[in-house]
Amino acid sequence: MEKSVDGGFRILAIMLASVVAMVLLAILIVVFWGSLDSMGRYGWSFLVTSNWNPVKDEYGAFTAIYGTLLTSLLALLIAVPLGVGTAIFITENIIPLKIRTLIGLMVELLAAIPSVVLGLWAIFVLEPFIRPFLEILHRTLGWLPFFSTDPMGPGIAPAVLILVVMILPIITAIARDSLNQVPMKLRQAAYGIGTTRWGAILNVLLPAAISGIVGGVMLALGRAMGETMAVTMIIGNSNTFSWSVLAPGNTISAMLANQFGEADGSQVSSLMYAAFILMILTLAVNLLARWMVKRLSLKY
Amino acid sequence: MALSPTASLRRDSPDLSYKKGLKRNILNRILTSLVGLFSAIAVLPLVAVLTYVLIKGGRVLNISLFTSPSTGLEGGGIGNAVIGTIIVTFLSALIAIPVGVGGGIFLAEYSGGGIFAQFIRFGTNVMSGVPSIIAGVFVYSVIVKTKIIFGNSYSAIAGGVALSILMLPTVIKTTDEGLKLVPDDLRRAALGVGASKFVTILRITLPSAFTPIATGVVLSIARAAGETAPLIFTALFSPFWPQGFESVFNPIATLSVLIYNFATLPYEAQNELAWAASFVLVLFILLINLFARWLRRFAAN
Numbered sequence: 001m002e003k004s005v006d007g008g009f010r011i012l013a014i015m016l017a018s019v020v021a022m023v024l025l026a027i028l029i030v031v032f033w034g035s036l037d038s039m040g041r042y043g044w045s046f047l048v049t050s051n052w053n054p055v056k057d058e059y060g061a062f063t064a065i066y067g068t069l070l071t072s073l074l075a076l077l078i079a080v081p082l083g084v085g086t087a088i089f090i091t092e093n094i095i096p097l098k099i100r101t102l103i104g105l106m107v108e109l110l111a112a113i114p115s116v117v118l119g120l121w122a123i124f125v126l127e128p129f130i131r132p133f134l135e136i137l138h139r140t141l142g143w144l145p146f147f148s149t150d151p152m153g154p155g156i157a158p159a160v161l162i163l164v165v166m167i168l169p170i171i172t173a174i175a176r177d178s179l180n181q182v183p184m185k186l187r188q189a190a191y192g193i194g195t196t197r198w199g200a201i202l203n204v205l206l207p208a209a210i211s212g213i214v215g216g217v218m219l220a221l222g223r224a225m226g227e228t229m230a231v232t233m234i235i236g237n238s239n240t241f242s243w244s245v246l247a248p249g250n251t252i253s254a255m256l257a258n259q260f261g262e263a264d265g266s267q268v269s270s271l272m273y274a275a276f277i278l279m280i281l282t283l284a285v286n287l288l289a290r291w292m293v294k295r296l297s298l299k300y
Numbered sequence: 301m302a303l304s305p306t307a308s309l310r311r312d313s314p315d316l317s318y319k320k321g322l323k324r325n326i327l328n329r330i331l332t333s334l335v336g337l338f339s340a341i342a343v344l345p346l347v348a349v350l351t352y353v354l355i356k357g358g359r360v361l362n363i364s365l366f367t368s369p370s371t372g373l374e375g376g377g378i379g380n381a382v383i384g385t386i387i388v389t390f391l392s393a394l395i396a397i398p399v400g401v402g403g404g405i406f407l408a409e410y411s412g413g414g415i416f417a418q419f420i421r422f423g424t425n426v427m428s429g430v431p432s433i434i435a436g437v438f439v440y441s442v443i444v445k446t447k448i449i450f451g452n453s454y455s456a457i458a459g460g461v462a463l464s465i466l467m468l469p470t471v472i473k474t475t476d477e478g479l480k481l482v483p484d485d486l487r488r489a490a491l492g493v494g495a496s497k498f499v500t501i502l503r504i505t506l507p508s509a510f511t512p513i514a515t516g517v518v519l520s521i522a523r524a525a526g527e528t529a530p531l532i533f534t535a536l537f538s539p540f541w542p543q544g545f546e547s548v549f550n551p552i553a554t555l556s557v558l559i560y561n562f563a564t565l566p567y568e569a570q571n572e573l574a575w576a577a578s579f580v581l582v583l584f585i586l587l588i589n590l591f592a593r594w595l596r597r598f599a600a601n
Contacts, residue, residue, distance in 0.1 A: 002496050009498045013410055016402030020472065021423045023465060027430065027438045034441060085338030094332055103339055105593075110346040112589045114526025116556045117578045120563045121349050124356075124571070165345040172342060196324050198331045219429075226431025228529035229556075233563060253433045253529070260437060261533040275437050279430070286429040 034272030052239035059270035063241045067249040072224035075163035083171030091179040111169035119233030122162045145243040154236035156249040162230045167220035174216025178209035211296035218289030228253040252278040357579025360572045381553040391460025396467035404475020428469035435465040436530035456552040459535025463524045474516025478509035511599035522588040528556035555581045
């Protein structure tokens with residue numbers, strides 16, 4: 001009796017554990033299966049053409065793919081210095097521990113704010129607030145293709161900023177943990193041979209913590225590429241391609257959120273194709289993150 | 301007249317006092333103020349978002365909001381969405397907690413780090429990176445479009461399943477890591493007095509790892525309650541009150557989808573409801589988060 005209960009529970013645990021693998025495989029298969037029709041029809045040209053016309057049944061996802069990559073990379077460019085800088089600030093003993101803990105807590109709570117609430121805030125507060133600055137940017141640097149359009153409201157630039165808000169907590173938390181894990185000995189040795197605080201940070205602490213930080217940054221990149229709600233609400237959902245970051249754009253996830261519910265026929269298949277590309281992108285970034293963490297980790 | 305030894309020492313010794321004008325000291329001060337500025341910028345969004353949600357949401361908040369459904373007309377409320385969020389989140393927890401805790405038990409107690417366990421751990425990591433909108437697309441294709449649940453298309457159950465896909469990796473990971481923290485002595489002692497492995501897990505290891513697991517589960521519930529992307533084409537939306545038990549088979553309103561729908565409408569009244577819903581949602585999620593933190597500290601002491 002006892003033996004059979006024991007064995008039964010073991011089998012149950014194995015079955016429950018395999019649910020993850022099965023769901024993951026099912027997701028891949030369903031998305032791939034759904035996109036087969038569109039893959040056969042448009043092939044690789046889907047990736048490089050940017051006309052999205054459900055009436056004429058013409059689909060190309062270049063605008064969305066470009067938007068996904070551009071917004072997440074720009075967001076990373078801003079969030080990495082901010083996040084790593086904050087992590088350094090709260091792991092050094094520059095200010096009292098209580099204030100440092102408070103800053104850490106506040107950044108962590110920022111991660112708990114739902115993306116849809118950030119989207120609401122972006123529409124009604126952030127975008128009107130930054131529009132004058134974007135207009136100045138357009139007037140002074142308008143000769144550059146990246147600032148060539150007049151900011152009209154929703155667009156790529158506010159979407160990037162809201163993505164920065166969303167990935168900042170991830171980068172900060174992981175960079176802080178990696179810096180905290182650097183052995184005290186290394187820091188003491190650096191100070192012992194006469195370096196300054198920043199000499200130690202730049203030459204000893206950051207190189208020792210780099211694997212964790214890079215892992216966190218890649219994780220944030222994956223999160224930024226898949227992020228849906230806040231971006232959907234503020235990016236403007238335009239499939240017309242533009243070089244300008246002040247113009248409305250689109251991302252794969254925003255396109256899915258907007259169109260998937262009402263789509264039918266070959267539009268569903270094309271959206272699935274786009275979803276499949278998004279999955280491959282996030283999967284690749286996550287795998288790359290793991291590989292880099294392994295590759296970069298220092299032995300000390 | 302020979303000088304005293306201390307005086308000679310004083311004359312030859314270098315000046316060890318801190319020199320403000322030294323290049324490396326200037327650089328240090330610049331960099332320190334720079335990261336201080338960065339931290340201030342990093343804290344700013346939370347303060348700004350919370351202030352606006354509290355002011356804009358708090359201004360329109362009153363009891364009647366909770367007693368009327370989100371018809372979208374004058375006098376509409378968010379009451380049905382509050383109930384809907386609770387129902388959908390509860391359904392997702394009902395699926396994700398047993399499956400996730402079971403999977404975590406397998407990884408920590410049975411697997412012994414074999415190939416299969418590594419594969420499951422890898423899968424868990426990959427799954428936590430799957431964009432939430434993809435979970436929505438998946439559940440839409442498998443449950444909503446096929447009408448597999450007694451011929452119902454959009455339903456609270458579909459929404460719950462979509463959310464549970466997002467919760468699952470977190471629950472597995474926290475269970476796995478929580479159980480690994482339990483000292484092996486406890487397991488050996490239990491087995492030594494003749495308990496079976498099943499009894500050991502149920503009566504000894506799981507209870508000792510209760511706090512870390514509960515903390516992780518509570519945090520994942522908070523996260524699921526705020527998710528929108530997986531719900532927009534699974535649970536959809538409804539302007540009516542959920543009607544009894546039947547409501548799990550029908551489209552249901554949730555706070556997050558209400559915010560999304562009403563924020564993008566051009567009407568003032570709807571926008572205000574979106575702010576009120578944000579107020580309730582953010583308050584709920586922050587309270588859960590602080591509770592989980594308290595739970596962790598309480599257990600540590």
